[in-house]
Amino acid sequence: MLFLQFIFLDVVLGGSITENVVQENISLYGMLTSSYANQSWAQNRGSAWLDDLQTHGWDSESGTIIFLHTWSRGNFSNKELVDLQLLIRVYFSELTLEVHKRASQLQFKYPFDIQVRAGCELHSGKTTKGFLNVAFNGLNFLSFQNKLWVPSLEGGIRAQKVCDLLNNDEGIKAIEYYFERDVCPRFLLSLLDAGKMDLQRQVRPEVWLSSSPNLELGRLLLACHVSGFYPKPIWVMWMQDAQEQLETKQGDILPHADGTWYLRVTLDVAAREAAGLSCRVRHSSLRDQDIILYWGHGLSVIMIALAVIVPLVLLIVLVLLCKKRW
Numbered sequence: 001m002l003f004l005q006f007i008f009l010d011v012v013l014g015g016s017i018t019e020n021v022v023q024e025n026i027s028l029y030g031m032l033t034s035s036y037a038n039q040s041w042a043q044n045r046g047s048a049w050l051d052d053l054q055t056h057g058w059d060s061e062s063g064t065i066i067f068l069h070t071w072s073r074g075n076f077s078n079k080e081l082v083d084l085q086l087l088i089r090v091y092f093s094e095l096t097l098e099v100h101k102r103a104s105q106l107q108f109k110y111p112f113d114i115q116v117r118a119g120c121e122l123h124s125g126k127t128t129k130g131f132l133n134v135a136f137n138g139l140n141f142l143s144f145q146n147k148l149w150v151p152s153l154e155g156g157i158r159a160q161k162v163c164d165l166l167n168n169d170e171g172i173k174a175i176e177y178y179f180e181r182d183v184c185p186r187f188l189l190s191l192l193d194a195g196k197m198d199l200q201r202q203v204r205p206e207v208w209l210s211s212s213p214n215l216e217l218g219r220l221l222l223a224c225h226v227s228g229f230y231p232k233p234i235w236v237m238w239m240q241d242a243q244e245q246l247e248t249k250q251g252d253i254l255p256h257a258d259g260t261w262y263l264r265v266t267l268d269v270a271a272r273e274a275a276g277l278s279c280r281v282r283h284s285s286l287r288d289q290d291i292i293l294y295w296g297h298g299l300s301v302i303m304i305a306l307a308v309i310v311p312l313v314l315l316i317v318l319v320l321l322c323k324k325r326w
């Protein structure tokens, strides 16, 4: 996921981990969303992200940046951060004014949303590339490329009009160019450096199995739950001995509140074929020691536990009741 992890993994694991477990690109970007309810009312929201990890929020009441981690300031000075904050404040207020002013001319019908995603991407820890994309009501509208504003196909004639306006403004173009070429890459690198303890941490997943009867008679849906791992790249597969079960279905990797991840991987099988299947988990935190859980084994342990615990609890309750009586 992070290039630092990439290097780390390569050193520690000698590249032994499957290719899809590492990702060499990382981006830092801001998401600025403005919702326009009517001629006189708009709401602005902002956040910044390192790939999937939110690093900053925006307090729109006070117009200030919220630093979500101890390392969210990177190595930027207070002055630089205050300038950045001011830039965002000006952006939101100017945008709101201009949009309200030109809404009817551009045939923007209230209510509508304008969303800007702007930042830079680091490739293999070396070169960076800036990007800025604008969406109108969730559809691509325009973008900034090679110092020019370019309309998207979906944006139509309205996007063309907005680009014509923006391309006449050398000031805005210069600011955006400076931002994506200088400020963003510097901030990205310094965040990766300042946050490396957090970003390079390795947290082992917990793995458990479950099943539910399928609609079709005699079939089972086996689920392998993998929870609490970090970083995000992971490989999970249902196996029959050494054979990958290609019908394995992988869900979305979902976030936990603490920044770790959860994944559920399922396999639809005939009930009598379930014995002998296993769920195999490969993750950087496990080094080369994959976790392998066999279907049936885990269940029988639970069954044994239940068989012991349920009578025990009943016995205790009975004893307590009798004591009360006497």
Ligand SMILES: *[C@@H]1O[C@H](CO)[C@@H](O)[C@H](O)[C@H]1NC(C)=O
Residues within 6 Å of the ligand: 022, 023, 024, 025, 123
């Ligand atoms: C990283 O970015 C480069 C350049 O855009 C691209 O060719 C490559 O496929 C990307 N790698 C991953 C793993 O996304």
Ligand SMILES: *[C@@H]1O[C@H](CO)[C@@H](O)[C@H](O)[C@H]1NC(C)=O
Residues within 6 Å of the ligand: 037, 038, 039, 040, 041
């Ligand atoms: C504009 O929208 C806001 C938020 O929905 C609402 O509270 C307000 O009454 C609306 N004003 C007008 C003039 O419609």
Ligand SMILES: *[C@@H]1O[C@H](CO)[C@@H](O)[C@H](O)[C@H]1NC(C)=O
Residues within 6 Å of the ligand: 075, 186, 189, 190, 193
């Ligand atoms: C901040 O970090 C960046 C990237 O790591 C580096 O290029 C820059 O020199 C650093 N600036 C200061 C003032 O330390």
